[in-house]
Amino acid sequence: MRSDDQHIRARAAQIVPATQRRVALPGDVAVLTRAERFAGFFAVEEQGLRFRRFDGTLSDPVNREAFVSGDAVTVLPYDPVRDRVLLIEQFRVGPHLRGDANPWQLEAIAGRIDDGETAEATAIREAKEEAGIEINRLVPIAGYYPTPGAVTEFLYSYLALVDLPDSATGTFGLATESEDIRVHLVSFDRLMALCASGEVGNAPTLLSALWLARERPTLRAAAI
Incomplete structure (x- = not known):
């Protein structure tokens, strides 16, 4: 068992609504075999299992593999007075390995939750490491599986209400992790244009x- 598995499983066991989807009951998934095919910073786990079908029967045995990854957070810093956000830019190996013509990505701040660390503490730490900013207030956006068909990763996304003067730019990142991160300050309208264009x-x-587009009027009214 990896050192942070217990904390991940504790977070995963928290009850979330099941008002539209089926309610999962004990015995709805029967694990027949389990094997760890690769273990490094990430892992690949294979299970032979049966799952409860919608007609009430158990499925035939099936094999499923998943890319096992720790939980993580993302943080989008927003200054409601100046109406602008902070984005970071860095080289990403995923797009590179896919053959993307430009593997440098514009992103929200992000990072893995360390063993025993809360999601909020991770958000505050990563904001300091990747962008050199202090968090004044975190607003939860959502918790979700970005790729549930193949990856165990669960993300906690936040908006950070912060002060973003013109001086809040530069290059950041941990040298021990070979990070090379550039900070951009962009207006809300520019953010939405970048999203619409695919950049x-x-x-x-x-x-x-x-989410910010929906909540922006309320956030700005409270700050101004």
């Missing part, structure tokens, strides 16, 4: 931007 092309940042 912002990762799910947590798009989701956070759309």
Whole structure:
């Protein structure tokens, strides 16, 4: 068992609504076999299992593999007075390995939750490491599985209400992790244009931007 598995499983066991989907009951998933096919910073786990079908019967045995990854947070810093956000830019190996013509991504701040750390503490730490900013207030956006068909990763996305003067730019990141991160300050309208054009092309940042579009009038009214 990896050192942070117990904390991940404790977060995963929290009850969330099931008003539209089926209510999961004990015995609805029967694990027949389990094997860890690869274990490094990430892992690949294979299970032979049966699951409860919608007609009430158990499925035939099936094999399923998943990319096992720790929980993580994303943070979109927003200054409601200046009506602008902070985005970070960095090289990403995922787009590179896919063959993307430009593997440098515009993103919200993000990072893995360390063993025993809360999601909120991670958000505050990552904001300091990746953008050099202090968080004044975190507003939860959503908790979600970005790719539930193949990846165990669960994301906690936040909006951070912060002061973003013109000086809040620069290059940041931890040298020990070979990070090279550039900070951009963009207006809300520019953020939405980047999302519409595809220049912002990762799910947590798009989701956070759309949430901000909905909540922006309330956030600005409370700040001004």
